Amino acid sequence: xxxxxxxxxxxxxxxxxxxxxxxxxxxxxxxxxxxxxxxxxxxxxxxxxxxxxxxxxxxxxxxxxxxxxxxxxxxxxxxxxxxxxxxxxxxxxxxxxxxxxxxxxxxxxxxxxxxxxxxxxxxxxxxxxxxxxxxxxxxxxxxxxxxxxxxxxxxxxxxxxxxxxxxx
Amino acid sequence: xxxxxxxxxxxxxxxxxxxxxxxxxxxxxxxxxxxxxxxxxxxxxxxxxxxxxxxxxxxxxxxxxxxxxxxxxxxxxxxxxxxxxxxxxxxxxxxxxxxxxxxxxxxxxxxxxxxxxxxxxxxxxxxxxxxxxxxxxxxxxxxxxxxxxxxxxxxxxxxxxxxxxxxxxxxxxxxxxxxxxxxxxxxxxxxxxxxxxxxxxxxxxxxxxxxxxxxxxxxxxxxxxxxxx
Numbered sequence: 001x002x003x004x005x006x007x008x009x010x011x012x013x014x015x016x017x018x019x020x021x022x023x024x025x026x027x028x029x030x031x032x033x034x035x036x037x038x039x040x041x042x043x044x045x046x047x048x049x050x051x052x053x054x055x056x057x058x059x060x061x062x063x064x065x066x067x068x069x070x071x072x073x074x075x076x077x078x079x080x081x082x083x084x085x086x087x088x089x090x091x092x093x094x095x096x097x098x099x100x101x102x103x104x105x106x107x108x109x110x111x112x113x114x115x116x117x118x119x120x121x122x123x124x125x126x127x128x129x130x131x132x133x134x135x136x137x138x139x140x141x142x143x144x145x146x147x148x149x150x151x152x153x154x155x156x157x158x159x160x161x162x163x164x165x166x167x168x
Numbered sequence: 169x170x171x172x173x174x175x176x177x178x179x180x181x182x183x184x185x186x187x188x189x190x191x192x193x194x195x196x197x198x199x200x201x202x203x204x205x206x207x208x209x210x211x212x213x214x215x216x217x218x219x220x221x222x223x224x225x226x227x228x229x230x231x232x233x234x235x236x237x238x239x240x241x242x243x244x245x246x247x248x249x250x251x252x253x254x255x256x257x258x259x260x261x262x263x264x265x266x267x268x269x270x271x272x273x274x275x276x277x278x279x280x281x282x283x284x285x286x287x288x289x290x291x292x293x294x295x296x297x298x299x300x301x302x303x304x305x306x307x308x309x310x311x312x313x314x315x316x317x318x319x320x321x322x323x324x325x326x327x328x329x330x331x332x333x334x335x336x337x338x339x340x341x342x343x344x345x346x347x348x349x350x351x352x353x354x355x356x357x358x359x360x361x362x363x364x365x366x367x368x369x370x371x372x373x374x375x376x377x378x379x380x381x382x383x384x385x386x387x388x389x390x391x392x393x394x395x396x397x
Contacts, residue, residue: 063253066253067254067255073326074326077326077327078330080323081327102322106286109249109252109253109284110251112253114253
């Protein structure tokens, strides 16, 4: 049975050579997390963990970009709340832009299927590189829509103070 | 002078007692904004601490859960989504560790909010709980703001995440965003946030496990009649 942890632990499973699926579910999860902490502690310099393979490095880069974009989701929703609160005419395109950026990110996540460990290294590398390109497009969309919405809000006569504060 | 000499040991004893008494030695801080309200009778002003805002969610069993569901209990809250390829699996794995140690304690519950309500329907949440091995757990709620396809479901959960986390750090944006920063919030039986813990840092999870009994002990002092485990 596929577990939730397949995706998140894949890179660590490579590094640690642990097959987390071969044990009972809960024990395997907890054990795998313990191994994760030991093998790929975020506090541990990557040099001490050994250089990741090109495919693993590419996967990590995809995850880093994903996390970076997810951090901006708050910004999308904060801007949306401010625009809605302002009840300004002509806000439609900005709200639609923010919604489209949100949808692009969620669509990416819903279609993302990292190849499992049986895939060849070159196939894995190609997949992650291709996903990185898709995310680069989402990233551009985020930047454009956030910049436009921010500018729109700044140009409003007097934004209500009660609206949520935008993220940095 | 002689009187002062007599007082010194008494003072020292009082200090030692105060510092070692199990009930009063350590209390977790109440995080978040506080409002000082003057009293009409001129007495000392009341300090009112921020609480988790009112919420109405639906869990993986299709049950409605609100703040009242957690009345009299502490709970650990986090935010995730079922298709999250990044930090969520690690975060939930860390919460499983906490569950393994404290999950049977009736004074504690767990609340994981999905930030993808459009995708994470009740069946998806149920499947997620099953795959986590928590399908039969009654005190770990995987919950959505959008069980009925509410159009503002995602707005609601992002506002809720912001309320949980900015309550403690109003001027600081978390590096991973409020709704996707891998933070556990420890909420007491009165709806106050008593601790925030970075689930991606093992030391922080250890701190949560060390501080949880302190909160539970404090709650016991408010409910002396409740049987302790």
